[in-house]
Amino acid sequence: MLESPHIEVLLDVKTKLGEGPLWDAESQRLYWIDSADGRIFRATQDGCELRSWDVGEAIGSMAVSRDGSYFLAALRTGLYRIDVSSGHRELVVDPEPELPNNRLNDGKVDRQGRFVFGSMDTLEEQATGRLYSYTPDGQLNTLDSGIVVSNGPCFSPNGRTLYFSDTWTGEIWAYDYDTANGQTANRRTFATVDTSTGGAADGATVDAEGYLWQALVYGGKIIRYDPDGTVDRIIKTPVLKVTSLAFGGADLDTLFVTSMARPPLPRFPEDGQQRGSLFSISGLGVRGLPEPRFGA
Template structure:
């Protein structure tokens, strides 16, 4: 195993690595600076798009023309050709202290994303599902900081974390309807060193990988919730992970250059870098696109 810096763009709050198997390109975002990035697997040909608000996550659309975004002001569409960003719907009108955060697409093309309290203090957020017809459905409530949505390889189990609960949860997921049920604790984190569950992905073997922000660790959990391995990263503020590359065997890791609140630790010169981990001997699964 080797860890390398793939792109050093010093993202204030890097998040959401997304490998697109169709284009063979890697996307990621800067949540605080409001930008979407794209590069090759080698970290070259870097391109960026500005968006008009803080961004929590993105998913590529099936029509190939752009992406669906979760912005602080609701769900939007980004046109890659023009750079235009258009509002779909704001599921939380009037909640000025909230913003939509982490999200991913299920096997039927629905975008599931949760909101968060920007001060990360109160259970003011919720988990939403944006369907291809642009209708919005509430899946869960009373969440402080939504993070880590992903599914088991067959799509029947949905994983999700409220970062400050100290747990990663699993739900039964109905692929036919997009409904969740039977929430239970999948794994408990060791929070004694200040870490919290951030972005997650699932590999082809059904194991969940979680970036444990402020603790500098990437943890692989077996399907039964036990820890299979821990990877120590060169920075503390790792934020999310996803497999990509031509063989889906490179693990991409985002990080933040500046903590969102003063109580969180700083990092050295590698802060805000996009990392790649090679030679793990494990493959991921292709990320679905949004749409019917």
């Protein structure tokens, strides 16, 4: 049975657009990003040993390499390798050189070490975004297209279902995911989000029981969905602009939640004093799954 959660500010770093929390089980460190400022952050479970890397441009998501020597980062202009020691960056591939108004956004590593990530229209109006997969041997594959804002890629515990959102459609999609070749099929609506109340689907993760957790950005809520797509639980957050979430900590039972201090466009709402903070939620009574590193 789920318990009453305890929500606290772990770090008040005032990220303009906090996103992409990632708990790396091997190093026992939490990573997250400031998409707008172009920074990667790292800290311990209790918020100590804070370090950051300036990546030089807007960043949508990142992964840790298999050996831990570099980050694979989805930046505005393409996928880059960023050396952990020096911060030096090297372009791996630019998927969309013909779309200057797009940028790369949310991403996750599948159980086989591929990086699945999406792109988006920076004005969040045109359906010019795509969903991609980048393999450890350097192959870039397009999985879907016609997307406005790519968000929330995550996988079922067995890795054979990919969940993904185009934020302003009001839908969370599920795909059959072929773990052997990384291809998708049978896209269907997993759940719908009522965007008329001001909230929209943002970052997501799946727990060890196969339930999907999603941040409702601008709505100040976290929603837990049953594997059949019904709402199981709703948690209100201290800020409206909650952006993404990931289970972590030594026992994978703490939910780390990012938020934004400044809305990316004037039409989006402002927020309270704790805007831009990194939150931790404990006492949920569930655990997450360890996130894979990128690479074979």
